[in-house]
Amino acid sequence: MYLLRAPLRDYAWGSATLLAELQGRIPTGRPEAELWMGxxxxxxAGAVPAGTPQAGEVPLHELLAADPERLLGEASGFGRLPYLVKLLAAGRPLSIQAHPTLDQARAGFAAEEAAGVPASAPQRNYKDDNHKPEMVVALTPFAALCGFRSAADAGTSFARLAAVLAENTALAEGPGNNAGRAAPADTSAAVVAGYAERLLGASDGGGDSDAESAAIESVFCDLLDPSGNWTSGTWVAAAVAALAQAPRVLDEDLNLATAVGIAEHYPEDPGVLVSVLLHRVDLAPGQAIHLPAGNVHAYLYGLGVEVMASSDNVLRGGLTPKHVDIPELREVVAFESVPVPYCIPVSDRAGHLVFRPPFEEFQVERLDLPAAEGSTLTARGPVIAVCTAGRVRVASGADSAELSPGESVFLAADDPAATVHGLGSINNSDPATLFAVTLP
Structure with missing residues (x-):
C-alpha cells in the first residue's frame, strides 16, 4: 500500500475555499481547482510506501510501469491504471465540453502526433490516445449542465428569450429614446425566434429523433460559429441585459436564469446561450451523474469526487479562453436529447454504497463510518481510496495508513484485502467517509 501525494491544479475556475474547508486549512487565496490522484x-501523484512514510516519493506512473502485472493485476490489460480520481472544486463554471470515444481519441491523437503538433501546443485537441467517460459524486451542493434537453423544452426557452428581446427593442424605440441603440436586440430577437421555431418545429414531428437532433445541432453550431454574430459578444450582452430586466421570465425558466448567472463570469461568451440547450442539474451531497462520450456538459460550482478513465482529452465549446475547434467538436458531440444521466448507487450492507456507471474502467464505493466499521474494500484490481470527511484508518496486511480529508492511498492488485476503520475527528465524534475506486 502506498500513500499518495496528490498534486494541486490551480485552474482559474477553481474555488478559493472549498478544498481548504475540506482539509481544514487556511485558504491560499488562489484558485484551487483539482487534486489529482492517479x-x-x-x-x-507521488507514491510513498505506507510502511516507510519518510521515504522519497516516486511518480505513480513510473512505479506502475516498473511492475505492471503485480501492481495492476487484471487492470494491466488497459495498458495503464485505467482511471483517474480527482477532488474537483469549482468556484465558477468550467468550459462547455465533450469527450471523444476511444476510437476517436486514438485516431485524433495519432493524427496530431503524425502532424508534429507539440503536446503542449494550445491548439492541441488530443493529449493522449484514451477516451474519458467520467462521473462525479457531489460532496457539497453541486450544479452542472449535462446533456441536451428535448427540442421542445429548449425551443420554449428560446421563444421566451426572443419575446424578451423583442419587448426590450420596443421599449428602446419608444418616444424620446434612440432607436439605433436597439439594433443588436432587434436583429438577435429575430434570430433567436428562428431558433425557437426550428426546435419547436422539430419537436412537432411525431417523435422524429433525427429531426430533433438536426435542429439541436444546427442551433448549437450557429451559436458557436466563429464567423457568426454571437462570437463578437454584442448579441450575448444584449440577450443577458434584456433577461436581467425580466425577473418574471427568470423565475419561470431555470435555464435562462442559469444563462444570466453564467454571464457574470463570461459576459460575452456564446456558451452563455449554448447553456440554454442543456439540462441544468442540481445535485445534493451524495448524488451523482455519469457522462459518456459525446455528452456536452459543464460543471458550474461545487465540490465533488470526480472519477474518469485516465485521459485529459477535452473538446471545448464555450465558456473558455482556450482553444475551441468547432469542426472537431462537431465530430465528437452526440447531438441527441437524453435524460439526465444520474448514477444511482446500490447498497449491499450498512454504510456501503456502490456507484456503477456503464463504464468498464471503474466503479466507486462510498463507505460511511461508523456504520461501515471494519468493512473490506472491494479489491478487483488496484484501488485508490480517498478520505472526504473525518479520519479513517485503512489497513492492508502489515501496512496501515491514517487519512484525513483530501488524503489518499493506492492499493496494488496483489495487496492483502484492506479493511476500513473510522477514527472520528480531533474530538473523536464526527463520522468519517471514504471513497474507494476499483474495477467494476
Missing part, C-alpha cells in the same frame, strides 16, 4: 503523466 497515474496520468500530465500530473501523476
Amino acid at each position: 497515474a496520468h503523466p500530465g500530473a501523476p
Whole structure:
C-alpha cells in the first residue's frame, strides 16, 4: 500500500475555499481547482510506501510501469491504471465540453502526433490516445449542465428569450429614446425566434429523433460559429441585459436564469446561450451523474469526487479562453436529447454504497463510518481510496495508513484485502467517509 501525494491544479475556475474547508486549512487565496490522484503523466501523484512514510516519493506512473502485472493485476490489460480520481472544486463554471470515444481519441491523437503538433501546443485537441467517460459524486451542493434537453423544452426557452428581446427593442424605440441603440436586440430577437421555431418545429414531428437532433445541432453550431454574430459578444450582452430586466421570465425558466448567472463570469461568451440547450442539474451531497462520450456538459460550482478513465482529452465549446475547434467538436458531440444521466448507487450492507456507471474502467464505493466499521474494500484490481470527511484508518496486511480529508492511498492488485476503520475527528465524534475506486 502506498500513500499518495496528490498534486494541486490551480485552474482559474477553481474555488478559493472549498478544498481548504475540506482539509481544514487556511485558504491560499488562489484558485484551487483539482487534486489529482492517479497515474496520468500530465500530473501523476507521488507514491510513498505506507510502511516507510519518510521515504522519497516516486511518480505513480513510473512505479506502475516498473511492475505492471503485480501492481495492476487484471487492470494491466488497459495498458495503464485505467482511471483517474480527482477532488474537483469549482468556484465558477468550467468550459462547455465533450469527450471523444476511444476510437476517436486514438485516431485524433495519432493524427496530431503524425502532424508534429507539440503536446503542449494550445491548439492541441488530443493529449493522449484514451477516451474519458467520467462521473462525479457531489460532496457539497453541486450544479452542472449535462446533456441536451428535448427540442421542445429548449425551443420554449428560446421563444421566451426572443419575446424578451423583442419587448426590450420596443421599449428602446419608444418616444424620446434612440432607436439605433436597439439594433443588436432587434436583429438577435429575430434570430433567436428562428431558433425557437426550428426546435419547436422539430419537436412537432411525431417523435422524429433525427429531426430533433438536426435542429439541436444546427442551433448549437450557429451559436458557436466563429464567423457568426454571437462570437463578437454584442448579441450575448444584449440577450443577458434584456433577461436581467425580466425577473418574471427568470423565475419561470431555470435555464435562462442559469444563462444570466453564467454571464457574470463570461459576459460575452456564446456558451452563455449554448447553456440554454442543456439540462441544468442540481445535485445534493451524495448524488451523482455519469457522462459518456459525446455528452456536452459543464460543471458550474461545487465540490465533488470526480472519477474518469485516465485521459485529459477535452473538446471545448464555450465558456473558455482556450482553444475551441468547432469542426472537431462537431465530430465528437452526440447531438441527441437524453435524460439526465444520474448514477444511482446500490447498497449491499450498512454504510456501503456502490456507484456503477456503464463504464468498464471503474466503479466507486462510498463507505460511511461508523456504520461501515471494519468493512473490506472491494479489491478487483488496484484501488485508490480517498478520505472526504473525518479520519479513517485503512489497513492492508502489515501496512496501515491514517487519512484525513483530501488524503489518499493506492492499493496494488496483489495487496492483502484492506479493511476500513473510522477514527472520528480531533474530538473523536464526527463520522468519517471514504471513497474507494476499483474495477467494476
